[in-house]
Amino acid sequence: MTTRKIFLLLLNIFCSSFLFSQVHFLSDFESASIGSVKLLDSVWIKSTPTDSMLTLSYEISSRFDPQNPVDTSLSPSARWYYFRITGVKGKQLFINIRNSETIRPFYSYDNKNFKRFEYVENINKGQINKIFTQDTVYICHFIPYTCSYLDKRFEEWSESKYVKTEVIGQSQQGRDIRMMTLTDRSVDDANKKRVWIHGRVHPSEHPSSWHLEFLIDKLLDGSVHSRALLANTIFYIVPFTNPDGVYGGLSRSASTGVNIEINWNRPDSLTMPEVKALRGKIENLTKEKPFDLFLNMHSQISGTITYWIHTAESTSELMFRKQMLLSALTINDNPLFSPADLSFSDVAPRYAEGWVWNRSGNSTVAITFETPYTYYKNDKSGEWVSLDNLKSLANNSLFAISDYLGISSDARILADVKVSRPSGWKKVNDDSMVYFGNECLITNKQKQRVRAKVKFPEAGTYKVYTWVAGAAYNWSDNLINRWKFVGSVTVSKKCTYKWKGTSDQMNGVANKMLFIK
Template sequence: MRHFILSVLLLATSIMMDAQVRFDADFESGNLGKVELLDSTKVIVTPGDTVEHLSYLIHGKFDPINPIDISLAANANWYYFRISGIEGKQIYLTLKDNGVHGLSYSYDGDQWIHFPLNESPRRRLDKRFDKDTVFIALYRPYTYSYLQERIAEWGSREGTRIDTIGWSFEGRPLQLLHITDPNVPTTAKKRLWFHGRQHPSETPGSWLLDAFIEKITSDTPEAKSLRAQIDAYILPFANPDGVFNGLSRSNAIGVNQEINFGRSDDSTVVEVQAMKAMFRKLHDEQPVDLVLNNHSQHADCATYWMHTSSSTSIEYSRKQWVFAGLSCSFNPYMYPKEMLFSDVAPRYCEGWFWNNAGERTIALTLETPYTFYSFNKEGEWVNDSNLKYFGERLLDAVAEYLGVSTPGRILIENPDNPKGWKALSNKTTAFMGESGWSATAKGSKIIYRADRVEAGEYELYRYIPGHNIEPPQGRNDFGETDPGEHGWVFECDYTQKRDGRFKYVYRAKEVDDIADAILLIRKR
């Protein structure tokens, strides 16, 4: 009887200790499954400092069952919930359905930071909180409501039009930003398509894309020049229902839109139908030059999913390497060796473009991490600041890939007078311009010219191509294989003495020295 009474008292004490701690996800994009109290106790840490310790098992809320790809298990990758009544308490969480370490938290729902690894190893959380309420998420949320605020702002700017290309299953608009200078003929511009949030949980990519859009829609001379030369179509949310409802990888009816592009019409969800219709419209008018499919991944690095030459072509492989190399240049958050490879497949949007446009359109998936970059937990962690830099640098890389120069940033791809130089093969080298060149003798000269360059001080960079290479057989990553430089390398400071024509003579430093494109960046 005494044991029974003691057990009842201990249970009552546990319930009372836990009674003030509340979990909920009753807000936009919130996600929380079942919460189980595992244990609770009071610990005298020091005289006068008694701390309540409470441990919980947190279940994710799973996406709906996929009615089309029935073999795919439902996913519960996304967490976004609130805990109240925790000030001064030591909280232990075991996250049953998510394997990311270094989750993010916020005391006000606005300013977010990562838990350090000692507090948030993979699938666990261990922290004594100094405020009563905390929000916890896989990464800082980027909600549907916030996008509406941003779209209202971007849509008011010169050269930006908001079109609705379709409606989601629950009736939300698929809002496409058409960003360009309408006074310049489309045929005189390069075309870009960029979409995000097929998978609702992948919020770091949205913050990167936000910075990309902010820069190209701004009122700077550079942005105006970009809009005069690029016809950009950007769909920030391809899956607005999934984002609004706090889903992980599916839309409102459970379909993973990312792999829905190769299905028959009756098995293609309305969101993907709208995207494919827009792809067809644009392709029939004037093929898109570059397609970016924006995602985030659990792996601790940023990468592109590139396509094997056996499933595309040697020339396609060269082009995608050029864009990947440009994306890595001036970017401490991404390196050529981190690229991943797979065969192009019709179930993805990249497969649609390969089947319809071939080498004319390069289509790649960009992945940003949730945690830190380049597998370096001691290095810089993903945050608003570096995602902003990444997004802005990505726009520069897009411009460079498309052959676009802007005020203060002059690209010269094709040199003159390649005597003493031999053309490189695209089978082995991912050169940037119409051709790359290899010196047959030390001192061989090659000349770069431009018609109009403003007077001033510049930094001059040479593009050093890497190998047109794929990972060793049986791997989708490079392991110990070195893919080469693939990027801009500083050559010298350069003074343009007066406005007008530019001429630069480069002399080979050695036999087999490489000449490719050059880039002039005006010093600030």
Template sequence: MKKILLLIIFFTFISTGFPQVIFESNFDSGNLQSVTTTDSINFVVRLNSDIVGRWFYFKMKNVKNRYVSVTIQNSDATRPMYSYDNKNWIRFSEIESPRKNYFSKVFTEDSVYVAYYVPYTVNQLYEKINQLNNNPFVKIDTIGFSEQNRPLIVLTLTDFTVSDSQKIYIWTHGRTHPSETPSSYHLDGMINYFISDDDVAAFLRTKIKWIVLPFINPDGVFLGKSRVNANNVDLERSWNLTPQQTPKEVLYTKNFLQNVLSQNRIHIALNMHSQVANFATFWIHTASSTSEYFYRKQIQFANLQSANSDFIRPSDYSYSNLQSYFPEGWMWTNWGDQIMALTYETPYTRFSNGTWIDNSILDLFGKQSVYGIMEYLGINHPERFIVDNENAIVAGNWNLSTSNSFWNYYGESFLYIMPNDFNQYVEWSSPQLKSGKYLVYAMWQDLATSATNAEYQISTSNYFKSKKVNQQLNGGLWNLLDSISLTNPDQIKVRLLAKGDGTITADAIRIIYSESITNIEKEYSVIDDFQLLQNFPNPFNSWTKIRFNVLKNPQNPQTRERVILKIYDILGKEIATLKDEFLSSGEFEVEFDPSKFDNSLSSGVYFVKLSLKGKSKIIKMVYLK
């Protein structure tokens, strides 16, 4: 009876001008086993599954201006992706995909591709390799072949004009599990930044030799598998087998790595994956299955990734006992803590901060991942560098800790002291810096007894700021202390005083060059005994409030000084005078409403200039009309 009904419906659609919807998956990475329907509107899709049913990638034809509803029986997809041209992919909205394994939509083109996430196929990899062929910072090799004779392509990324003798080696491999396409776009982001024209990236290429195997499982990718190769073997769990038992892809990779490691130490080995959970993660291996030292180093590595990224945080980390059949287990068995070997997983859906992933986000995530690697390796660049406690001036009886019982500090040690007096301190100094804007951060080890009011003092030759922080929070991460504008070459110093309501820990500071200074800022960015704070809101539409502090003159606390607060446009033209009067010390707030001064003001960047005693400070604000 059902067959007769289907035929009647089919002919009804033909007679009214609607051809039957056709499903296809006979292309690179495609996966679709069967499709059933009772009305040619609501379709039930079943996938070819292996260890799990997850990955799908298929094409639907004859769907223009038609409502189509699809339920996927054996997957776990949340808001999958679609594309009309197989290049530009869009995530189904919450309305179109309100629950797992389901989507419905009236499509605007005759054909549409649908996938668990944006595909990254074997042919895409070949296109990427062709693009890199003439890149002077990339060498392309084949280290072996898969079960179906596809090449295992390795990229070596470095500055080949610089000797390898002093370089640090990094290994990364991806797509062990074919369905995990976000990991490939994350890895692409790392590669794209590392070989870019950016000054820091160019410097890193002189210090690092990065070896990348983008696809260890090209057969599985081509065949549209979820977690296995052409012989239905999970390569992730095949690293401790005998040579006779080991899949070809793993055997060739192990042989290659053994050859590299016979001549050089690999400092970092990243195993790139993706996971269903809505957060990125590192799989950190327990101290009982590795060592206390290695456990600490893993957390330090992960913390530096978190400290440099918007998309991963310490609460996202995962923990497990290390097994010998994993690649990290094989490395631990043979080289111990010489290799920082970790699995790095991106989500398919969204990060723990709520951001839904797309390829542009993953590209940025990759760049941020490179910064974390740079800091873990202790590589400093004039525009991005760390000063550790080992290179700080220490005044007083500070204690040194190298304990593996603490994990939230940079490098191999941190200093600590019980509150005493401000004559005891730790002071970090930058080298001479070019003019520009700099962000100044501090890292500390958090303790149960840590001070909640530890005092940092940030200074240059003509600037001083004191900031109190709660050292019980955000241990092991970079905490912003200040943003400083240097109008001339200068040195930044950060001093941590030995006073507070608990233990003071002194670890490291980080300084990052953020941008150059405009001409108007160079003229007026001097600070002495007053402070101009950032306006709020910023950007603003109708009004904004500007706050400033006039600091007390210790020689004459009752002194009143002439204070002038003006607004300028980006060309330096004066727009308004908000304050011109004699003021004593204190905190002040002034409202700026552009309509009261010049209704013709256009949207854009404006400058607030505060002048006192022949000196000035300036901030930038954005007006959105």
């Protein structure tokens, strides 16, 4: 080797060591979390004839939540991780995250724009392998939805004339638990439907907050339908039930270690302040009238969207049918959600839903709504969860809520189906089928004539859908329990229109129709 070559090699090693010597893992910022970090190996490899690259191999563990002092048999979770690594530019890092369900997590160079690791960068669960192009990188389980970000959104939402905000209590560490009430205050509240939604009981479940944010945005988008929804409904929304957990980067517990999701039936001394705040507010709001709908927004490791449907055995057949109607309306026209994705369990008083069931019975559908972190419909080769598709889901969720509540607008008109020859039909109250209202008309005869009267507010083309009511139990295909497109109607002016059809278009069940501009 010539002196020049030796000089260049030494210079290269010196520069490399100097430039690449400092790699630090940090979790000194909001919602951050990391457990232990262990450097396993550090090797220089010759990446080009004149250059070398440092390859570092780390084993890290996700940080565990505090030990749960109330449900002592529960092991603390360590799902959430969100950390910064500095000094990584031009280095190849192998990071093995031992104790979280990591599949294609996210990274960002500016802590704002996050990108999923590519499949080749995370071939094995929990193992990241990447050469980073900037000196600092943030790595996290999902795109973070933090307290300061929510503060910013709260300020923006508060500017709307439809929004009022209030503090309903304090967390264990003294953070405000905030609620927003969304409704059109120029309309009398007396006949409005009432919907309660809360989120982030489990701090790691960041996708659920994006879902809820997009739902609020959609509600405030000024569209004809959203305005009708606000004129006919009051939404009470608590985006962060557990602000301490979110701020502290915890996984499933509050700052105390308690999983407040299952803290609703404890004696006062073991009930967390977050649950007390929620219960107090709900008791206050439902003194005279129960909620129509109660949504508890979560995210889950399973690669599916789901509603946790309470069994008929643990609630009632009517409650089961109502839950299935809401599910069917959410699955309708949603390529990312299918009947096979629904989950079933018995209602239990330790959960908010069980507490509401004991309080309001059949009047309130109280249900947990889960979004995944990874992909949809258990299909790794399909669509992966992104902010874009969570936004589509939120838009879909809002139409499902409004159809479920029976709210029409000039852009989305619901109508009852009437039959021409009642003798060919039977009136039933059959909770084993999924339909709107208390009863429906069924027939087993073909080509029975049906009609619906609808007021079109202006000239235009309206798409026509019939509700195809099918079985509530063991529902597995996409042919039933959905809005079925049956044609279009064009009118030249505002008018009352009489639609005519047959029993075949609605699976022999005369129930509801939908006209969409």
